[in-house]
Amino acid sequence: MLSTETLYLLYLSTGFTVGFGHCIGMCGPIVVTFSLNLKGKSILVPQLLYHLGRITTYAALGAVVAAAGSFTMVAAHLEHLQKSVMVFAGTLIVLMGLAMAGWLPIGRIFGDHFSPGGWISKGFGKLLKVKSTWVYLPLGLLLGLLPCGPVYTALLGAARSGMEGNTAYHGLLAGMGLMAAFGLGTVPALFLVAKLADMGWLKSRAIIYRVGAVLMIIVGIIFIIKAIRF
Amino acid sequence: MKTLLLIFTVVILTAFLLAAPGCISAGDKYQEMINCDLHTGACTQSVSENTVTLEVTPRPVKAMQDLSFKVTLNRALPPNTKPPYIDLGMPGMNMGPNRVWLKSTGNAVYAGSGVIVRCPSGRRTWRATVTVPGTGQVDFIFDVIY
Numbered sequence: 001m002l003s004t005e006t007l008y009l010l011y012l013s014t015g016f017t018v019g020f021g022h023c024i025g026m027c028g029p030i031v032v033t034f035s036l037n038l039k040g041k042s043i044l045v046p047q048l049l050y051h052l053g054r055i056t057t058y059a060a061l062g063a064v065v066a067a068a069g070s071f072t073m074v075a076a077h078l079e080h081l082q083k084s085v086m087v088f089a090g091t092l093i094v095l096m097g098l099a100m101a102g103w104l105p106i107g108r109i110f111g112d113h114f115s116p117g118g119w120i121s122k123g124f125g126k127l128l129k130v131k132s133t134w135v136y137l138p139l140g141l142l143l144g145l146l147p148c149g150p151v152y153t154a155l156l157g158a159a160r161s162g163m164e165g166n167t168a169y170h171g172l173l174a175g176m177g178l179m180a181a182f183g184l185g186t187v188p189a190l191f192l193v194a195k196l197a198d199m200g201w202l203k204s205r206a207i208i209y210r211v212g213a214v215l216m217i218i219v220g221i222i223f224i225i226k227a228i229r230f
Numbered sequence: 231m232k233t234l235l236l237i238f239t240v241v242i243l244t245a246f247l248l249a250a251p252g253c254i255s256a257g258d259k260y261q262e263m264i265n266c267d268l269h270t271g272a273c274t275q276s277v278s279e280n281t282v283t284l285e286v287t288p289r290p291v292k293a294m295q296d297l298s299f300k301v302t303l304n305r306a307l308p309p310n311t312k313p314p315y316i317d318l319g320m321p322g323m324n325m326g327p328n329r330v331w332l333k334s335t336g337n338a339v340y341a342g343s344g345v346i347v348r349c350p351s352g353r354r355t356w357r358a359t360v361t362v363p364g365t366g367q368v369d370f371i372f373d374v375i376y
Contacts, residue, residue, distance in 0.1 A: 010327075014326050014327060017324060018324050018325075018326050021323070021324040022323060022324050022325070026350070026351070032243075071345060072294060072295055072296050072345060075294050076294070086350070146350075147348070147350040148350065149320075149323075149325045149326075149347050149348065149349040149350065149351075150324070150325055150326040152294075152347035152348065153325050153326035153327070153328045153347055154326055156328060156344075156345055156347070157327075197243065207236060207240065208236070208239060208240060208243065211240050211243065211244065212243060215243065215244060226350060226351075226352070229352060230350055230352075
């Protein structure tokens with residue numbers, strides 16, 4: 001049996017390698033979308049908050065599977081929620097693309113002329129304009145639920161560590177810690193992709209943002225189609 | 231120079247945003263590598279002078295459910311040799327380490343349990359690499375139902 005330190009290191013390195021191989025393809029478009037949406041502003045804090053949210057969700061999932069001692073049982077309950085999160089992610093990317101290109105009259109839809117409810121109006125307005133940096137934290141928390149093969153694999157190990165813990169509490173902590181280590185390992189790859197998509201260095205960025213907006217809409221639609229097929 | 235830089239950036243951005251999710255979810259080209267139909271029964275392959283038979287139940291083999299893996303060798307391993315183990319993964323995609331530890335049930339038969347996870351890309355071709363310590367390893371590539 002591997003020592004706890006070795007297990008944490010293994011999960012951290014797995015997250016790192018999977019990050020550069022798998023996450024760039026699956027989650028790369030999301031972080032690129034966020035970078036483009038920031039329109040040249042610093043991506044550091046928003047990206048860190050997004051990853052903090054994502055890691056927190058992974059850790060919470062790790063604790064749940066470790067406490068349950070079964071990955072398949074928890075996964076069966078999460079299936080519908082994950083599908084909804086995938087649709088949400090796609091819709092969000094499409095809306096961000098539309099808003100970035102100026103094709104979505106956010107003010108009219110979510111402002112004074114259309115008021116489906118105070119909190120909905122305020123919430124969506126904030127989310128779409130992304131004026132508040134803190135909005136990336138709940139986004140990370142939510143998008144951490146996106147269905148992902150390597151996350152499932154890591155959760156299998158977390159469930160096992162939960163069963164092997166001396167007490168239920170120790171098992172729960174181990175599952176939580178291992179998933180946090182895994183999530184932390186995936187950050188460098190996604191941060192690098194986000195940084196590469198940060199167009200702050202480019203002087204004439206209007207065309208990039210226009211093209212980026214169209215691409216974001218296409219990527220968002222791909223996400224929604226994938227969610228429907230999932 | 232500025233225009234060139236702009237064009238280059240647009241091309242790279244387009245290629246990434248469209249190709250990244252596309253590559254992963256593109257048609258499962260690895261289906262051609264399938265060498266085993268675990269949905270209908272066990273599969274056998276040779277490694278050195280031994281043969282390895284892999285059986286997964288319940289059938290058909292579905293992702294995200296508890297599965298029983300059984301490996302049968304035609305020659306028993308020497309005493310004190312570690313039992314075989316199975317690494318589950320997808321050809322061409324790093325899904326993270328997913329090892330099924332097997333225990334001897336006697337007569338060169340080893341059994342263990344594991345889970346094949348679901349890939350949101352929709353690709354269904356999976357690989358089970360059976361490692362027989364001191365002998366070698368063999369790949370079983372098969373389809374999984376999502």
